[in-house]
Amino acid sequence: MSSEGVARKIRQTVEQDAPGGGNATLSACEAGLFAAVGRERAMRAGERLFRRGDPGELMYVIASGRVELDFGNDLATKQLGPQEFFGELGLLIGEHTRSADAVCIQDGRLYELGQGEFQQLVDRDPALVAQFLRRSITRVVLNEQGLIRQLRRRNQDLETALDNLYATTHQLNQTEELIRTDELTGLYNRRGLTLHVQECLRLGMDKPMGLVLVDCDRFKQVNDDHGHLVGDRVLQNVAGILRSVAGAEDVPCRLGGDEFCLLVSAQGRDEVMRYAEFIVSTTRSLLKLQQAVPTICPVSVGACLVEPERDWNDWYARADAALYEAKRLGGNRAFWMDETPPPAMA
Template identity: 55%
Template sequence: MTGPSLLTLDPSASVADTAMADIVHAVLSPDEFALFDRHASRRVFGNGEVIFERGSAGRTMYVIVRGMVELDFGQEVLPKYLAGNEFFGELGLLIGSHLRSADARANGDVELLELDHAQFCGLIDSAPGLFAYFLRRTIMRITSHEASLIHQLRRRNNELEAALDNLYSATSRLSHTEELVRTDELTGVCNRRGLSLYLQAARNQGQCPPQGLLLIDCDRFKQINDIYGHLVGDRVLQSVANVLRSIALKDDLACRLGGDEFCLVVARTDRIGLQRRADFILSAMRGLVERSGQVPRACAVSIGAVLLNPADDWNHWYALADGALYRAKNKGGNGLQWHESEALSASD
């Protein structure tokens, strides 16, 4: 299924404009509804029953199968009523730290499709093209709606601004369906699947093979999660990703391998160039730590470095860098260690 190109849309156009109305209307097409129905759980709510409350943490989204739902935003904003095939609560899945902006109640008996994070992610592999178009429409609708609320209430709301920034950024990342399956949702850098595609392309399409690898791990990250919570931990991971993204050149790749482990694959470099990249990362993270308040927004990192032999595969590269990273951790972290043979040759 294909839909209107976002390049043809003018966000300032009148609501009467048919193309914009189709984009911003929160109703699933029959194909989209069937896709969601295959992955969601069904729930029934009685008249007046609360589905979620304003200010609660968003972790699920909903699609109306039958009945009507009332969204009460409070603060002199008129309630909104949703009916069959309309969806709501999607910010809870698109933005990990989102707090609900309305009370949702059943207006009569209501049957809903309910999707948690795992079910929502399952839509990507099931129908990436259809899912990408749904996300594009959703982003346009949310940004338009939130901008209208900000204008109506005439005040700055930090959470809404953060939502707009994230959604505008997501719009560019979702210009092609492929990006849905190769981008880490939390940090916006590449994920393991994207790394695999990158390495495959370098081998099959005659691109310059990678020449250097930095394996980066956050120091004492578990303590940050345990003391300050996972929301703060997520922001720390985003800080690491931002630093890696800022230093990655056109043919390089910044990647989150999982948890608090990242890597930077460098296409063209030597030992001096790779050392400079590592020094920049260490210095940038230390600076962010020093500028943090009581609640950390960054952490120190440990780095394992290795120059690559293009004839070897990723698993071999990773093992060498991981050994160097292990030694950096054993030395107390917040530093760089090279693969042993390179470290010895540098000391000769």
């Protein structure tokens, strides 16, 4: 006979020798023997017989009333009634700890059996006790198998929930990225820049920073003469210049239309202006390579230092004033602004 056949034969023998298989109900003969040996006690609704984790030393047989076993961890509770037993592992296994809370949910009586009472059972009717032990072992095995199946289902449910959470988080991250990012150029948009500035202010700006505003000169003429697809390519190339000059902590952004900006980590005026001059000189160099269809256009750049104690609108106004001055001087250049000029008199 194969090993599988032997295992099946043993399982069938155990089940045949143990009436009721894995149930916790005593036969009439067993109940009479346990009642004769056990210590009878009353139980009251709401009374707790033991808690999870308590040391187990006694087995219980219910004569009347009902007891609920709560295994915790979202596992199903179990209710037992007359002629049913529980807690047998506390009697049969040394240093066993309870795996459930046992609470009386109905007034009644039960019998307690410890090591002394169990020895009396063996002395009185060893064959009946052997039958009880076989059934108890089968019950434990079946309960463990059921618990394993339940835990597997819970693990599968948990894995499904985690997969769904990952997918949702990924979608939210993509949505957040779309909200912050300019679709045409892949740079931050105005909203993304604002959120970044707010986060910097919330955490506290511990490094000097500079703001560089960039505006395309005569961009409308590119659109009018060559169409919006060519205009889009020009904007993408300007964005590429900003991306190439930006460091790991710098933030290139398309504010809208043909207006860009670059928020940079910089120690002072000279360092900020190096960014601004690089952008202008790069566009000038590319303009010398122009073909019939333009791929770049000249730019005007305004730059200033960012002061943490001032408002974002103040930074922008100062850089915008510098940009306006670069435009007024003919464009295709960078201009620095130390202080925001006062508003023009009407």
